[in-house]
Amino acid sequence: MTTDVTTETVKAAGPEWLAGFREDYKALFIDRWSPYVGAILLVAISLGLMMSGLFWGVFGGLRLWGDWFNSLIGLGGLLGIPDHLDSPLMHRISLMNLTLLSGAFAAALMSGDFRISRARSLDYVWGAVGGICMGVGACLAGGCTIGGFFTPVLFFGASAWVNLAGLMIGAIIGLKVLFWTLGAISWGTAPPKPGPDNGWVKAYGPAAGAGVAVAVGLWAVSWLFSDSEALATRAVIILGGFALGFALHRSRFCLSRAVREPFMTGDGTTTKALMISLLVGLPLSSLLIQREVVDPLLAIPARFWIGALVGGILFGFGMIFASGCGSGSLWRAAEGQVKLWITVFFFAWSGSVFNGLVRPFDLLTAEMTLDLVEATKLGEQAFLPDMLGGWPLAYALAAGVLGVWYVFVRYNESTDRFTVI
Numbered sequence: 001m002t003t004d005v006t007t008e009t010v011k012a013a014g015p016e017w018l019a020g021f022r023e024d025y026k027a028l029f030i031d032r033w034s035p036y037v038g039a040i041l042l043v044a045i046s047l048g049l050m051m052s053g054l055f056w057g058v059f060g061g062l063r064l065w066g067d068w069f070n071s072l073i074g075l076g077g078l079l080g081i082p083d084h085l086d087s088p089l090m091h092r093i094s095l096m097n098l099t100l101l102s103g104a105f106a107a108a109l110m111s112g113d114f115r116i117s118r119a120r121s122l123d124y125v126w127g128a129v130g131g132i133c134m135g136v137g138a139c140l141a142g143g144c145t146i147g148g149f150f151t152p153v154l155f156f157g158a159s160a161w162v163n164l165a166g167l168m169i170g171a172i173i174g175l176k177v178l179f180w181t182l183g184a185i186s187w188g189t190a191p192p193k194p195g196p197d198n199g200w201v202k203a204y205g206p207a208a209g210a211g212v213a214v215a216v217g218l219w220a221v222s223w224l225f226s227d228s229e230a231l232a233t234r235a236v237i238i239l240g241g242f243a244l245g246f247a248l249h250r251s252r253f254c255l256s257r258a259v260r261e262p263f264m265t266g267d268g269t270t271t272k273a274l275m276i277s278l279l280v281g282l283p284l285s286s287l288l289i290q291r292e293v294v295d296p297l298l299a300i301p302a303r304f305w306i307g308a309l310v311g312g313i314l315f316g317f318g319m320i321f322a323s324g325c326g327s328g329s330l331w332r333a334a335e336g337q338v339k340l341w342i343t344v345f346f347f348a349w350s351g352s353v354f355n356g357l358v359r360p361f362d363l364l365t366a367e368m369t370l371d372l373v374e375a376t377k378l379g380e381q382a383f384l385p386d387m388l389g390g391w392p393l394a395y396a397l398a399a400g401v402l403g404v405w406y407v408f409v410r411y412n413e414s415t416d417r418f419t420v421i
Helices: 007-012 016-030 035-051 059-072 092-111 121-141 145-154 158-184 199-224 229-251 255-264 269-290 306-322 326-334 338-361 384-388 391-415
Strands: 374-376
Touching: 016 092, 016 199, 035 145, 035 229, 035 269, 059 092, 059 121, 059 145, 059 338, 092 199, 092 229, 092 326, 121 145, 121 158, 121 306, 121 326, 121 338, 145 158, 145 255, 145 269, 145 306, 145 326, 158 255, 158 306, 199 229, 229 326, 255 269, 255 306, 255 326, 255 391, 269 391, 306 338, 326 338, 384 391
Parallel strands: none
Antiparallel strands: none
């Protein structure tokens, strides 16, 4: 939902000399940004995190939330969850998720988009089913669309491209099943009751959103100049997470949309925005890796190739029913979408439960190989330049995959040949 603010309304809202400022505010905080802007900003923020020796992730923080919940309800011992868990504010990925939520919340307030949005009863079931599939899939793949694909791509992990293939396969299967349910299930399809009016958001949202932004900024500054090196590092995470949430909401950018839309509607806009961002980001991230600013194995999961593929398929299936991926579910939950609250809860909970259930079988337990990379029963860390004998072939592979993907998406936009529904 966007707020309909005309130029005449803007000019009439105050002195004439303020009109230009109000128009700029509308363009920046009310009108939606292009998905191309959003995608480039996400890569820029990710590169900034890499320059600080960090990376963008989502699932690790959500699984920690699930561990905390399972411990609180007495399942910690059964699932082998440690007695002493990291604080959600000190765990790096958890902190990034929390600040991403705050960034999306601030953006929703300032744009007037925040509203408690209820869904149909069946949609809540789909949110739970999708969240569970996503949680299990992320465990198998070593991350969601961010930790399993987007971030490892920038770190030149081979598992990322395999994970992308899995996500596409899962999305196609999910769309076919979801389309079948439209005619087979009638329970819970009645329109939801309207949520509470958000008139207060239109009146006080800009000030409230700015207040959230200022509070987060002061929080980051207080940690940045503290005597603790750990807190100073996390100050960067606070700012990075907030910026990610703000950019995701303003551009409505979602990795699940980039994967599913060519098959669902034939629209490839978000997909092409993602491709361009990777074409910009990959050469720059490779420079950071070659200059040893960041360790490439820091964010490459030990899942090449079985875990990346199987986990991607299950995650891709789940994100169709959830209507969002990991990051997409978070920013949409922050704007008040109740279905996504359900999705985030079951995503976090199922990730914790599945991780605990397979712990006795050492399915996800990482061990160091003779090549000094981590390996699990689902695969190992695979760094493309090492696999292919250098950077030239790693660049060629990435460019080739993106080129084929672009041709497929552009052809399908014109023909709808591969559109599932």
